[in-house]
Amino acid sequence: MQEGKTVEQCLKAKSGDRKAMECLVRQYRPLMVSLANKWRGYGFDDALQEAHVAALEAVMQYSPDVGCPFGTFLKQRMRSHLRTWGRRQVRWVDRHVAASASHHGDDATLLPVEEWADVQTDFSRLPVEWAEWLDALSPREQLVLKKQVIEGYTLQEIAEEESVSRHTVHTWKKRAMKKLRSRVAEEE
Known part of the structure; x- marks a missing residue:
């Protein structure tokens, strides 16, 4: 569809x-x-x-006076909307994981910082529920969580250490987070 027709459709x-x-x-x-x-x-x-929601909103917000083609406007709006949505998803998981940790044993799940060194080499000191969740992860997914969350490594540092690309490490982390999210959702 040509831009003129697209703008016409948008106005309709x-x-x-x-x-x-x-x-x-x-x-x-x-x-x-x-x-x-x-x-x-x-x-x-x-x-x-x-x-889809972002597309509907973009149609309602678009004006030919904006100075860019509708397709460009739409793509920018959808990308922005999805980024915001993704951040909300991460915050939701963070809140629920923290709430789950405090709900299932308060002090038993929260270790003093001094004791993190022991945990970083031995997941068995974590509460049983967390240990089960981590056991469901692949060794690479466990590695990225251990290195980034407990030891404070960046994805780039982990990638260099494991001789893989940063994107590969990011994929491991995404898979791990997806599995943990589904476990948290099952528990609710």
Whole structure:
């Protein structure tokens, strides 16, 4: 669809034309899928739904006076929306993991900083529930959590130590976090 037709469809959709809105959504669905794929570690279906919401909002906010093509405006809005959504997901997990830790044993789950050195080499000192969760992770996923969370390494430092790319280490971490998120969700 040419930019002129796209702008025309956008203006129709803004004024309440459902067919125009559906046509725009259908036209930009591949872009939504592509962007949602980048967030599949957080759940592809949820990411796709968020991209769809962002697309609907972008249609309602777009004005030809903005000075950029609709497709560019839409992509920027969807990327921004998905980044914000991803941050909310991480905060949610952080809150629930902390709440779970305090709920399942208070002091037993919270170790003094001096004792972290022992834990970094032996996950068995963690509460039983956490040890079970960590056992469900692959050795690489355990490694990245241990190195980054307990020892404070950056992803780049871990990558250099393991002779892999930073992206590979990031993938290990994403898989580990996804597994932990699903365990937290199961517990609720």
